[in-house]
Amino acid sequence: xxxxxxxxxxxxxxxxxxxxxxxxxxxxxxxxxxxxxxxxxxxxxxxxxxxxxxxxxxxxxxxxxxxxxxxxxxxxxxxxxxxxxxxxxxxxxxxxxxxxxxxxxxx
Amino acid sequence: xxxxxxxxxxxxxxxxxxxxxxxxxxxxxxxxxxxxxxxxxxxxxxxxxxxxxxxxxxxxxxxxxxxxxxxxxxxxxxxxxxxxxxxxxxxxxxxxxxxxxxxxxxxxxxxxxxxxxxxxxxxxxxxxxxxxxxxxxxxxxxxxxxxxxxxxxxxxxxxxxxxxxxxxxxxxxxxxxxxxxxxxxxxxxxxxxxxxxxxxxxxxxxxxxxxxxxxxxxxxxxxxxxxxxxxxxxxxxxxxxxxxxxxxxxxxxxxxxxxxxxxxxxxxxxxxxxxxxxxxxxxxxxxxxxxxxxxxxxxxxxxxxxxxxxxxxxxxxxxxxxxxxxxxxxxxxxxxxxxxxxxxxxxxxxxxxxxxxxxxxxxxxxxxxxxxxxxxxxxxxxxxxxxxxxxxxxxxxxxxxxxxxxxxxxxxxxxxxxxxxxxxxxxxxxxxxxxxxxxxxxxxxxxxxxxxxxxxxxxxxxxxxxxxxxxxxxxxxxxxxxxxxxxxxxxxxxxxxxxxxxxxxxxxxxxxxxxxxxxxxxxxxxxxxxxxxxxxxxxxxxxxxxxxxxxxxxxxx
Numbered sequence: 001x002x003x004x005x006x007x008x009x010x011x012x013x014x015x016x017x018x019x020x021x022x023x024x025x026x027x028x029x030x031x032x033x034x035x036x037x038x039x040x041x042x043x044x045x046x047x048x049x050x051x052x053x054x055x056x057x058x059x060x061x062x063x064x065x066x067x068x069x070x071x072x073x074x075x076x077x078x079x080x081x082x083x084x085x086x087x088x089x090x091x092x093x094x095x096x097x098x099x100x101x102x103x104x105x106x107x
Numbered sequence: 108x109x110x111x112x113x114x115x116x117x118x119x120x121x122x123x124x125x126x127x128x129x130x131x132x133x134x135x136x137x138x139x140x141x142x143x144x145x146x147x148x149x150x151x152x153x154x155x156x157x158x159x160x161x162x163x164x165x166x167x168x169x170x171x172x173x174x175x176x177x178x179x180x181x182x183x184x185x186x187x188x189x190x191x192x193x194x195x196x197x198x199x200x201x202x203x204x205x206x207x208x209x210x211x212x213x214x215x216x217x218x219x220x221x222x223x224x225x226x227x228x229x230x231x232x233x234x235x236x237x238x239x240x241x242x243x244x245x246x247x248x249x250x251x252x253x254x255x256x257x258x259x260x261x262x263x264x265x266x267x268x269x270x271x272x273x274x275x276x277x278x279x280x281x282x283x284x285x286x287x288x289x290x291x292x293x294x295x296x297x298x299x300x301x302x303x304x305x306x307x308x309x310x311x312x313x314x315x316x317x318x319x320x321x322x323x324x325x326x327x328x329x330x331x332x333x334x335x336x337x338x339x340x341x342x343x344x345x346x347x348x349x350x351x352x353x354x355x356x357x358x359x360x361x362x363x364x365x366x367x368x369x370x371x372x373x374x375x376x377x378x379x380x381x382x383x384x385x386x387x388x389x390x391x392x393x394x395x396x397x398x399x400x401x402x403x404x405x406x407x408x409x410x411x412x413x414x415x416x417x418x419x420x421x422x423x424x425x426x427x428x429x430x431x432x433x434x435x436x437x438x439x440x441x442x443x444x445x446x447x448x449x450x451x452x453x454x455x456x457x458x459x460x461x462x463x464x465x466x467x468x469x470x471x472x473x474x475x476x477x478x479x480x481x482x483x484x485x486x487x488x489x490x491x492x493x494x495x496x497x498x499x500x501x502x503x504x505x506x507x508x509x510x511x512x513x514x515x516x517x518x519x520x521x522x523x524x525x526x527x528x529x530x531x532x533x534x535x536x537x538x539x540x541x542x543x544x545x546x547x548x549x550x551x552x553x554x555x556x557x558x559x560x561x562x563x564x565x566x567x568x569x570x571x572x573x574x575x576x577x578x579x580x581x582x583x584x585x586x587x588x589x590x591x592x593x594x595x596x597x598x599x600x601x602x603x604x605x606x607x608x609x610x611x612x613x614x615x616x617x618x619x620x621x622x623x624x625x626x627x628x629x630x631x632x633x634x635x636x637x638x639x640x641x642x643x644x645x646x647x648x649x650x651x652x653x654x655x656x657x658x659x660x661x662x663x664x
């Protein structure tokens with residue numbers, strides 16, 4: 001495993017050199033927007049804006065709107081952060097920007 | 108019961124002190140960010156303990172018991188903010204890698220903004236810490252019969268020992284222990300009560316099965332149905348929306364939570380500790396509404412048709428402390444409320460429902476003692492985290508960066524850091540003993556202030572290279588004046604009369620609009636003035652990537 005970095009050693013044409021940066025950032029932003037859209041829909045959407053219509057549906061004793069507001073949204077938040085952390089690992093690896101020690105192992 | 112309470116309190120305090128002694132520190136890097144060596148899961152537990160205050164542990168289920176469905180503003184508000192924190196702030200602030208929140212703001216914008224931010228951090232954390240001191244007092248005075256004054260002093264001495272000695276490192280590892288104590292104390296009675304009420308040991312499931320009976324009992328007592336949305340808040344749907352958003356944004360902007368993410372080894376560690384943190388927090392937050400509903404059900408069952416003489420036995424000791432008031436003349440109890448002004452037959456304070464839940468459910472004495480230790484752990488862990496923010500803002504941002512111009516030696520910095528910590532603690536003791544009248548009200552509004560000051564300029568500082576110092580200063584000040592002004596307008600503060608809420612928006616919800624004002628002002632002013640220097644823009648660019656690109660690791664490049 002060498003420590004060669006793109007900036008230092010690549011002989012590619014200057015405009016292409018930082019092209020990966022834009023692609024990396026775009027992927028990051030896209031993931032972020034998708035996850036935040038789910039975050040908003042479940043909490044503000046189901047838990048507040050649509051709580052009254054959803055409350056007419058009852059599942060194991062819970063009016064559904066109340067369940068989203070007090071339980072479902074929190075489960076969703078936990079899963080969203082886990083998905084974000086795991087997905088960012090993949091993106092980091094794809095672009096070679098993950099944090100590794102001298103032996104190339106993930107820190 | 109006294110024996111077990113002493114047993115759990117003293118043994119838990121003993122554990123904290125041993126941990127503190129073993130993690131005492133000598134260098135500023137250890138003192139402020141625990142040498143950035145905290146393992147991911149440990150940091151998650153520390154964030155959770157840092158976050159869950161006396162209010163979360165002692166007060167939240169009680170509030171939900173009385174608010175019903177609308178208690179969701181606290182449940183979603185105080186957890187949803189972690190999604191914002193994990194996706195938008197934590198990894199980038201960790202990559203930038205310094206000691207404090209005002210430090211990022213100062214380096215990104217200017218020294219002027221650094222000072223405003225340091226002052227905001229001190230004010231927000233200070234209002235918050237006073238609540239922890241008084242929360243600890245509730246636990247001590249009820250369970251040990253200790254006077255509230257001595258209770259505050261004892262709590263402060265324990266915090267003093269580990270925060271001055273160990274700084275962030277000592278605080279981190281005691282917080283891990285405190286998380287374990289507080290979650291155990293919270294879950295054991297919840298599981299037991301769930302089994303007793305619904306015949307099933309998972310509170311989140313039993314919760315659903317008792318809602319129908321609870322709704323019916325509440326109607327009998329002249330209350331709204333528990334499951335009725337928007338009944339608990341006068342402002343209705345709009346207010347519930349704004350308060351939830353304000354708590355979420357404020358959570359992501361609170362300095363004592365953000366700095367915990369500076370302590371991980373890597374950017375990846377910051378992302379995963381956000382996950383562990385919310386997982387640990389959710390254990391309590393998913394249980395709290397169930398505990399609120401169970402306790403309320405037990406309370407109403409126990410008092411239905413009862414008179415002053417045949418009330419359940421758990422009520423008497425709390426009544427002595429003034430937390431339960433009985434309107435003796437009314438005979439059979441017909442109304443129950445948490446509001447002293449309501450004139451109901453039985454008035455129960457929010458603050459006791461969790462602490463009393465083992466007694467209400469008839470649990471054995473050791474569990475009641477464990478609750479006391481859990482409540483103390485929640486108060487101590489949050490207080491220590493807040494004190495670190497106050498002392499680091501004073502010693503690092505103001506003394507080291509502004510007064511000594513970065514010339515002070517390691518040794519002097521450590522001395523100033525410890526002195527600032529001790530000073531902050533002394534002020535907190537005095538404030539805890541004589542809470543200034545406005546503080547109790549302002550605690551809940553620390554979130555609104557954090558939302559309208561820190562959050563927008565942190566987000567823009569990371570995601571928008573053109574955001575500049577003039578924009579940030581203008582944005583923070585207008586956000587602060589806007590939200591602070593509305594709070595003063597609608598609340599009885601500083602001797603001014605309270606005014607009607609505009610459009611039903613409560614002062615807790617104004618932070619959402621304050622944040623929007625801050626965003627708009629920062630963007631407009633930044634566009635009208637010169638963009639920041641090349642170096643600053645390069646710094647913003649660099650925090651986007653966790654590490655330098657390595658060709659081999661990338662594989663296909």
